[in-house]
Amino acid sequence: MGIHPLSLIFNRNMKVSKSIETTKNKILDLIKIDHISKAYSGHQALSDISLTIPDKSIFGLLGPNGAGKTTLIRIITKIIQQDQGKVFLNEEEISYDLVRKIGYLPEERGLYKKMKVGEQLIYLSQLKGLSRTEAVKRIKMWLEKLDLKSWWNKNVEDLSKGMAQKVQFIATVVHEPKLLILDEPFSGFDPVNADLIKNEILELRDKGATIIFSTHRMESVEELCDNIALINQSKKILDGSVKQIKEEHKQGQYIIDYMGTLPIKESFDVLNQTDLEGDLKRAHIKFHEASKPNDLIAQLIGSVQLFAFSEKIPTINEIFISKVSPSHE
Amino acid sequence: MKFLFQKYLQVMNKVSLIIFREYLTRVKKKSFIIATFLGPILMGAVMFLPTYFALNTQGNQSFQVIDESGLMGAVFVSDNEVSYEYISTNLDIAKSDLLENDVDGLIYIPEFELNEPQGFALYGASNQSISTLSSIENTLELHIESLRLSASGLDKEVIDSFEANIDLNTINLSNSGGEQESSSGAATIIGYIASFMIYMFVFIYGAMCMRGVIEEKSSRIVEIVLSSVKPFELMMGKVIGIAMVGLTQFVLWILLTGGISMLISVFLSPEALEMGAANSEMSSEADMMATALSALGGINMTLVLSSFLFYFIGGYFLYGALFAAIGSASDSDADAQQFMFPVTAPLIISIISLSLVLQDPHGSVSFWMSIIPFTSPIIMMMRIPFGVAPWELILSMFMLILGFLFTLWIAGRIYRVGILMHGTKVNWKILAKWFMTSD
Numbered sequence: 001m002g003i004h005p006l007s008l009i010f011n012r013n014m015k016v017s018k019s020i021e022t023t024k025n026k027i028l029d030l031i032k033i034d035h036i037s038k039a040y041s042g043h044q045a046l047s048d049i050s051l052t053i054p055d056k057s058i059f060g061l062l063g064p065n066g067a068g069k070t071t072l073i074r075i076i077t078k079i080i081q082q083d084q085g086k087v088f089l090n091e092e093e094i095s096y097d098l099v100r101k102i103g104y105l106p107e108e109r110g111l112y113k114k115m116k117v118g119e120q121l122i123y124l125s126q127l128k129g130l131s132r133t134e135a136v137k138r139i140k141m142w143l144e145k146l147d148l149k150s151w152w153n154k155n156v157e158d159l160s161k162g163m164a165q166k167v168q169f170i171a172t173v174v175h176e177p178k179l180l181i182l183d184e185p186f187s188g189f190d191p192v193n194a195d196l197i198k199n200e201i202l203e204l205r206d207k208g209a210t211i212i213f214s215t216h217r218m219e220s221v222e223e224l225c226d227n228i229a230l231i232n233q234s235k236k237i238l239d240g241s242v243k244q245i246k247e248e249h250k251q252g253q254y255i256i257d258y259m260g261t262l263p264i265k266e267s268f269d270v271l272n273q274t275d276l277e278g279d280l281k282r283a284h285i286k287f288h289e290a291s292k293p294n295d296l297i298a299q300l301i302g303s304v305q306l307f308a309f310s311e312k313i314p315t316i317n318e319i320f321i322s323k324v325s326p327s328h329e
Numbered sequence: 330m331k332f333l334f335q336k337y338l339q340v341m342n343k344v345s346l347i348i349f350r351e352y353l354t355r356v357k358k359k360s361f362i363i364a365t366f367l368g369p370i371l372m373g374a375v376m377f378l379p380t381y382f383a384l385n386t387q388g389n390q391s392f393q394v395i396d397e398s399g400l401m402g403a404v405f406v407s408d409n410e411v412s413y414e415y416i417s418t419n420l421d422i423a424k425s426d427l428l429e430n431d432v433d434g435l436i437y438i439p440e441f442e443l444n445e446p447q448g449f450a451l452y453g454a455s456n457q458s459i460s461t462l463s464s465i466e467n468t469l470e471l472h473i474e475s476l477r478l479s480a481s482g483l484d485k486e487v488i489d490s491f492e493a494n495i496d497l498n499t500i501n502l503s504n505s506g507g508e509q510e511s512s513s514g515a516a517t518i519i520g521y522i523a524s525f526m527i528y529m530f531v532f533i534y535g536a537m538c539m540r541g542v543i544e545e546k547s548s549r550i551v552e553i554v555l556s557s558v559k560p561f562e563l564m565m566g567k568v569i570g571i572a573m574v575g576l577t578q579f580v581l582w583i584l585l586t587g588g589i590s591m592l593i594s595v596f597l598s599p600e601a602l603e604m605g606a607a608n609s610e611m612s613s614e615a616d617m618m619a620t621a622l623s624a625l626g627g628i629n630m631t632l633v634l635s636s637f638l639f640y641f642i643g644g645y646f647l648y649g650a651l652f653a654a655i656g657s658a659s660d661s662d663a664d665a666q667q668f669m670f671p672v673t674a675p676l677i678i679s680i681i682s683l684s685l686v687l688q689d690p691h692g693s694v695s696f697w698m699s700i701i702p703f704t705s706p707i708i709m710m711m712r713i714p715f716g717v718a719p720w721e722l723i724l725s726m727f728m729l730i731l732g733f734l735f736t737l738w739i740a741g742r743i744y745r746v747g748i749l750m751h752g753t754k755v756n757w758k759i760l761a762k763w764f765m766t767s768d
Contacts, residue, residue: 074749079555079556080749097339099556100556102556104553104556105553106552106553106556108549108552108749108751109549109552109553110549110550110553111548111550111553112544112545112548112550113544113548114354114358115354123346124557126346127343127346127347127554127557127558172553
């Protein structure tokens with residue numbers, strides 16, 4: 001019994017409709033960040049940041065090192081106090097009691113070295129409000145899931161870095177938080193563990209959790225994030241759904257494979273040109289007229305044989321660099 | 330009200346989780362168990378070894394005596410510890426024989442004038458102990474004195490009958506009209522022990538607080554914990570948990586020391602104790618102990634013990650909070666050193682001032698130092714056995730409570746910022762800035 005082709009189409013359509021919904025903001029916002037500012041002695045860490053984070057989605061907080069991501073996260077988790085502005089969770093101003101229900105994996109993370117894995121996880125879960133019996137049950141389940149079952153009675157200092165990170169991840173999710181905040185979750189993870197954690201994040205999202213994660217590495221963003229915000233030098237530069245941002249940052253660039261000689265016209269520039277096999281060439285074209293791709297094709301087919309035509313959609317990484325690089329300011 | 334109460338329970342629940350973690354991880358440590366058992370053994374050794382050496386080393390000394398004056402015959406009498414042998418050989422020959430014979434020394438008594446006794450000497454292969462010297466000098470002096478007395482025509486027995494020996498009984502009058510026998514000897518001993526214990530406790534467990542904070546900070550667990558509890562709750566949990574470790578160790582030490590000293594007294598058994606009593610030094614020490622013990626009844630032991638517990642805990646809280654704040658500002662033990670001295674200075678000053686306080690337990694220096702919270706735990710414990718007016722004690726305790734609330738407040742403000750800072754070079758100015766940072 002194979003998979004019916006229709007089911008594939010059906011699935012794809014589902015996905016599209018979901019992201020459209022997100023863009024239209026039909027889904028409730030779980031978090032509203034309202035004009036947050038924070039200054040450390042003489043240095044502005046965040047200036048007037050406003051954001052909304054939709055429920056049941058994965059939100060990427062992007063920005064170069066030192067942009068203010070960790071400061072913003074620490075304000076959401078009430079570890080530090082903002083100078084101005086408010087944070088709302090489900091339309092309620094955030095409080096210590098609400099924070100305790102969040103799952104938070106800080107960038108600066110570690111464990112008590114001299115404590116045993118099981119004991120330590122029980123302690124951290126109890127601090128999150130779980131009863132001891134409930135904690136033991138869930139921790140056993142997680143340790144088994146992440147292949148750490150035999151480590152219950154081992155000291156944390158005997159763990160490899162990757163294993164310690166898995167233990168930290170368990171401590172973050174063990175109380176089944178509706179909201180997960182992960183600060184640079186993939187830094188320091190080896191590729192295998194990073195993949196494991198990535199899958200866990202997706203699974204948690206599918207179960208209805210909202211996940212915020214910060215990163216300065218873009219590879220993971222396009223795979224995981226439904227929405228992003230880009231912060232640079234304490235200011236929010238852009239935010240929105242990944243799809244929408246990409247759409248907005250298209251610059252009328254196309255990549256074509258052709259044979260023949262490209263005409264010289266004022267309506268487009270050839271950014272670069274490479275030889276493929278035989279007489280086949282590839283060119284990167286910037287089309288100045290804000291018209292449809294067909295207009296460009298119409299201008300080209302008179303002179304060349306077209307073999308392939310595609311619009312160049314910028315990656316988040318490219319948008320990030322173009323927004324953040326000093327030449328842009 | 331009900332809401333507030335529930336909230337209170339929730340906070341207490343979190344803090345007690347922290348307290349128990351801090352307590353259990355430390356109590357289960359090998360170093361704690363070893364220190365708990367070694368402490369009393371060391372204390373026992375301190376009590377046992379001097380007695381042991383006193384009994385065994387001084388044993389059998391032997392001296393030769395040359396009496397050229399002919400006045401000192403049978404003055405030196407052998408007993409089971411020291412034997413004296415009168416010889417009539419020439420001094421030079423005796424001296425050269427001395428090194429070959431198995432003799433500890435040679436006492437030489439020349440011909441001398443009663444009015445101007447000179448030329449006495451003690452020859453020996455090695456230096457004699459001060460107690461040996463003074464006992465020989467004493468014997469000679471006493472005999473010469475009685476020789477002089479009989480030369481002036483007075484009877485020794487008549488003189489002896491004039492001799493008086495007085496023990497001054499010190500009695501404290503209380504406002505209620507009662508009289509209480511007291512002993513400054515016992516008061517001194519109790520005061521010293523209590524003061525030193527508080528000093529050690531504050532130092533050892535304060536430093537433990539500091540290291541605990543540094544460990545939490547350097548292992549980077551702190552931010553994970555801070556997503557569940559407030560910094561102040563974490564700090565308080567640690568301070569209280571470690572206080573409980575200290576109390577546990579203290580109680581175990583008392584019990585074990587008691588047990589071990591009982592064992593030792595059984596081992597030393599009656600005959601050993603009798604021998605000890607025969608020794609003149611030992612007996613004077615034993616006398617002092619006996620008077621001290623009998624005077625214990627004069628000191629209000631309930632008051633001493635309960636105020637000891639109070640100053641023990643109050644002093645620890647006051648300093649423990651400051652130590653925790655230092656820890657929060659440091660990435661390593663080495664970083665913490667620069668802040669240690671100013672914080673511990675009042676403790677060290679208190680210990681140094683103890684002798685001053687002893688000279689005048691009710692003077693103004695003693696009074697003020699026992700009111701100021703930074704010095705009061707140590708100084709007040711020295712004063713209490715000598716008797717302190719109730720209002721002074723209440724004022725001092727009240728000030729100590731204010732004092733530790735104050736240091737907890739200051740420490741909490743520094744801690745909440747410091748605990749998240751890594752790799753900053755911290756100085757006093759930065760600490761002040763952290764303190765001023767608004768919430």
